[in-house]
Amino acid sequence: MNNRYPRLEINLEHLRQNVATVVEKCGGQGVQVMGVIKGATGIPEVAKAFDEGGAAMLASSRLEQLEDAINAGITKPMVLIRIPMLSEVSDVIRLTDMSLNSELEVIKALNAEARKQGKLHKIILMAEMGDLREGYWDRDEVLEVAEYIENKLVNIQLVGIGTNVGCYGAILPTPEKLEELADLAEKIEERLGRELEYVAGGATASLMRIWDGNIPKKINLLRVGEGILLAMDMDRFYHYDVSCLHQDVFRLKAEVIEVKNKPTHPIGTIAVDAFGHTPEYVDRGIRKRALLAVGKVDYGDYKDLIPMEEGIEILGASSDHTIVDVEDATRDYKVGDIMTFDVCYATLVYLTNCKNVNIVFV
Ligand SMILES: *Cc1c(COP(=O)(O)O)cnc(C)c1O
Numbered sequence: 001m002n003n004r005y006p007r008l009e010i011n012l013e014h015l016r017q018n019v020a021t022v023v024e025k026c027g028g029q030g031v032q033v034m035g036v037i038k039g040a041t042g043i044p045e046v047a048k049a050f051d052e053g054g055a056a057m058l059a060s061s062r063l064e065q066l067e068d069a070i071n072a073g074i075t076k077p078m079v080l081i082r083i084p085m086l087s088e089v090s091d092v093i094r095l096t097d098m099s100l101n102s103e104l105e106v107i108k109a110l111n112a113e114a115r116k117q118g119k120l121h122k123i124i125l126m127a128e129m130g131d132l133r134e135g136y137w138d139r140d141e142v143l144e145v146a147e148y149i150e151n152k153l154v155n156i157q158l159v160g161i162g163t164n165v166g167c168y169g170a171i172l173p174t175p176e177k178l179e180e181l182a183d184l185a186e187k188i189e190e191r192l193g194r195e196l197e198y199v200a201g202g203a204t205a206s207l208m209r210i211w212d213g214n215i216p217k218k219i220n221l222l223r224v225g226e227g228i229l230l231a232m233d234m235d236r237f238y239h240y241d242v243s244c245l246h247q248d249v250f251r252l253k254a255e256v257i258e259v260k261n262k263p264t265h266p267i268g269t270i271a272v273d274a275f276g277h278t279p280e281y282v283d284r285g286i287r288k289r290a291l292l293a294v295g296k297v298d299y300g301d302y303k304d305l306i307p308m309e310e311g312i313e314i315l316g317a318s319s320d321h322t323i324v325d326v327e328d329a330t331r332d333y334k335v336g337d338i339m340t341f342d343v344c345y346a347t348l349v350y351l352t353n354c355k356n357v358n359i360v361f362v
Contacts, residue, residue: 005255005338006294007358008351010040012049014246018228019053021244025210026222032056034079036203036225037065039345040250041352044072045361050228051076057098059223063091070095081223083126083134089113098122100162100200102134104145107156114155123149124160124200127184129177131169139184146188160198160221161185166205173206175214182218204233211240226345233345250348252305252341254294254322259333261288264325274318287327292339295320298357299343300350306342 023033035055040046042065050058051074058074060066061082070078077097084092084099084106092099093113101107101123114121126135127142136142142161149158163181165171178201185199201209201219204227209215211234227234231245265283272278275296295317299305302317311328326333333339343351351357 002358004358005253006298006356007253007360009251009253009360009362010043010046011246011249011362012045015046015049015229015249016053018231018245018249019050019055022207022224022228023054029210029213029215030217030220031210031215032221034059034081034221034223035228036060036081036223037069038062039225039229039348041065041349042068043352043359044068047074048072063088063095066095084110093117093119093121096121098124098159100124100126100134102126102136104148107145107149107153111153111156120155120157122157122159124162124198125158127161127163127181129163129165129171129180131165131167131171133164133168135163139187142184143188143191147191150192158192158196160196160200161188162198162200162221163202165202167203173202173209175209175216178202178206178209178216178219182216185218205238207234208238208240230343230345230348232342250343251308252294252299252343252347252351253338254292254341256290256333256335256337256339257293258291259288259326259335261286273316279316287325289315290324290326290333290339292322292324293320294322298351298354299347301346304344304347306344308340308342312339
């Protein structure tokens with residue numbers, strides 16, 4: 001079954017080099033990089049590439065992925081970057097060195113568990129800057145919680161403050177937004193009478209500040225996944241030059257199982273497709289189309305797939321099939337041929353999570 005398709009090819013050397021390049025660029029501006037492995041479902045080889053490329057710590061939203069990284073022999077600090085569930089507190093303490101937090105109740109539970117396991121657990125408090133996912137909105141509340149942790153919780157070490165942007169609210173990490181975080185960090189430091197080790201200014205989108213060279217001095221940690229795995233996104237979404245990074249870490253390859261000339265408009269009474277939707281079809285006459293043995297179950301939405309060849313148009317998909325117009329393709333597609341696609345973040349998450357997809361390292 002080793003030769004089977006669909007296949008996701010991962011170029012580990014290019015990934016390692018991307019990590020090293022981002023680590024170096026950030027390091028030049030006094031910023032450490034947390035390597036976020038969740039975009040590739042924490043595949044241990046991917047985690048190792050983040051480690052070898054020089055990420056200061058490894059991070060994921062899922063404990064299972066961090067456990068796999070530990071079992072793969074990685075000894076860097078592990079960080080849970082999704083607010084911990086109360087139900088997973090004992091595993092958070094067992095597996096990770098640090099977590100991002102926004103609820104005192106959870107922090108108290110982490111403290112009790114850390115005492116039980118004889119550990120000191122580090123936390124970064126998350127502050128809301130307007131993206132409206134996780135974090136404290138009320139500035140006084142952050143200060144009070146910081147003070148409480150400092151004075152009352154023996155097994156919790158407050159090491160920093162952080163924020164998340166560009167996820168739900170699609171808010172940009174402008175210099176002003178990050179200055180706001182830096183100001184809050186200073187207020188906490190004043191209240192505690194000491195410096196914070198980390199001021200964590202966001203994720204991939206914050207690399208814009210590194211590229212522009214205008215990240216506020218106080219920001220010294222970024223959590224980066226996407227920008228390293230799929231460097232192209234920095235260009236696609238924000239129009240930044242990422243030619244210093246490899247764009248070909250991931251490639252999806254799928255096999256052609258049927259090639260036929262067919263009408264472009266369905267024949268009969270149109271009702272609903274395999275997923276209960278009623279799409280619209282344009283009649284372009286008879287055209288040559290290829291059927292691929294890969295589908296929504298493998299990658300999610302076909303609109304997120306990017307064909308690597310000119311003249312190829314993805315028409316649609318069902319669970320296990322993808323229908324492609326190859327009338328204008330440069331290649332004369334035949335049954336058994338392999339078609340190659342670039343992926344985006346959403347497709348990558350699905351592909352690496354799907355046990356039907358053969359992961360191959362090149
Ligand atoms: C996913 C995530 C990241 C990494 O985001 P990328 O866009 O992949 O760099 C950083 N921080 C938090 C809190 C996250 O959930």
